Amino acid sequence: GDSVTQMEGPVTLSEEAFLTINCTYTATGYPSLFWYVQYPGEGLQLLLKATKADDKGSNKGFEATYRKETTSFHLEKGSVQVSDSAVYFCALTKDGNKLVFGAGTILRVKS
Amino acid sequence: EAQVTQNPRYLITVTGKKLTVTCSQNMNHEYMSWYRQDPGLGLRQIYYSMNVEVTDKGDVPEGYKVSRKEKRNFPLILESPSPNQTSLYFCASSYASVNTGELFFGEGSRLTVL
Numbered sequence: 001g002d003s004v005t006q007m008e009g010p011v012t013l014s015e016e017a018f019l020t021i022n023c024t025y026t027a028t029g030y031p032s033l034f035w036y037v038q039y040p041g042e043g044l045q046l047l048l049k050a051t052k053a054d055d056k057g058s059n060k061g062f063e064a065t066y067r068k069e070t071t072s073f074h075l076e077k078g079s080v081q082v083s084d085s086a087v088y089f090c091a092l093t094k095d096g097n098k099l100v101f102g103a104g105t106i107l108r109v110k111s
Numbered sequence: 112e113a114q115v116t117q118n119p120r121y122l123i124t125v126t127g128k129k130l131t132v133t134c135s136q137n138m139n140h141e142y143m144s145w146y147r148q149d150p151g152l153g154l155r156q157i158y159y160s161m162n163v164e165v166t167d168k169g170d171v172p173e174g175y176k177v178s179r180k181e182k183r184n185f186p187l188i189l190e191s192p193s194p195n196q197t198s199l200y201f202c203a204s205s206y207a208s209v210n211t212g213e214l215f216f217g218e219g220s221r222l223t224v225l
Contacts, residue, residue, distance in 0.1 A: 004153075036214075043115070043201055043216030044154070089153060096208025097161065098169060099144075101153040 002027040004090050004102035012108045013080055021075040021105045023064075023090035031092040033057075033066050033073040034099070038087040047075075047088070085109045113138045115217035117202050123223045124192055132187045132220050134202030140215075142205040143185040144169070145177065147198040148219075154201065160185055161208075192224040 007022040025031065032051040036044040048057030053068035062077045073090060090102040115136045124130055136143065144159035146169075156169030160179040174196055176188040185204075189196060202217045 032209075041218070043203075043218050044214075045216070046213040093209050097142075097159055097167070098156055099154075099209050099214065100170075101146075101155070103151055103153040 002031065002092060002094065002100050004092055004100055006088075006090050006102035006105050008103075008105070010106035010108055012110065015082055015109055015111050016079045017109075019075070019077040019080045019084070019107070021088055021090075021107070023073045023075065023102060025071050025073065025090075025092050027071075027092055027094060029094055030068075031094045032096075033064075034091045034093075035062070035064055035073070035075050036089045036091060036101075038089065038104070040086070044089060080107070080109045082109045082111050113215070115202055115204055115215050117200070117217040117220045119220060120218065121221050123225065125225050126193055127191050130189050130192060130222075132189075132200055132202075132222070134185045134187065134217060135183050136185075136202075136204040136215070137183065138204065138206065138215065139182065140204035140206050141182070142208060143179065144203050144214075145175070145185070145187050146201045146203065147171065148201060149198050157187070157200075189222075192222075194224050196222065197224045198222060 003026045034049045035047040037047045038044045048059040050057040050066035056065045087104045089104045145157040146154040155171045158177040160166045200220045203214045
């Protein structure tokens, strides 16, 4: 079945460091890809999405490019802030009904 | 304010005692879904509903029931809870499918079954 694999965390960075969180997927066809973020004690929020190959999603300084050849959707940010500390989930859907999530990656940013 | 509201937020119960976790959204969304979140497993879909009276199983439906009698409400029912259903539960909604619309999540319901 379809699946999403994320790099294990936690990822600990200093403020203003460059962030990469790896995400790869297994799915037939052409899924849509998403990054959701969960701040402490809250539900998930959509961070960005891409619906076809080579699309780049971006929001709040984060970006990710849909790479069909490597089945990847890595999340990047050029300069992280303490307020970016959260759990980040990569996810996919093929039919629009079922969203398949990765296990999540904890990001901790130190000042 | 647009929101998805879950109740209760925290619950400790015992094996076999039926319980219902309510979910209500005020955005007139067609699509609603339940997920459970467990450490190391991410979120797994339990059930989803594309519209009133239309529900379907997700990846982990065993031990759960749902109903969608009204557009705004999508309760999750545990007829006979067991300890392996101890988890953090999230309800979510979207105006259409998750492909075209953002999924809005509630704040979560932490359930402990003893």
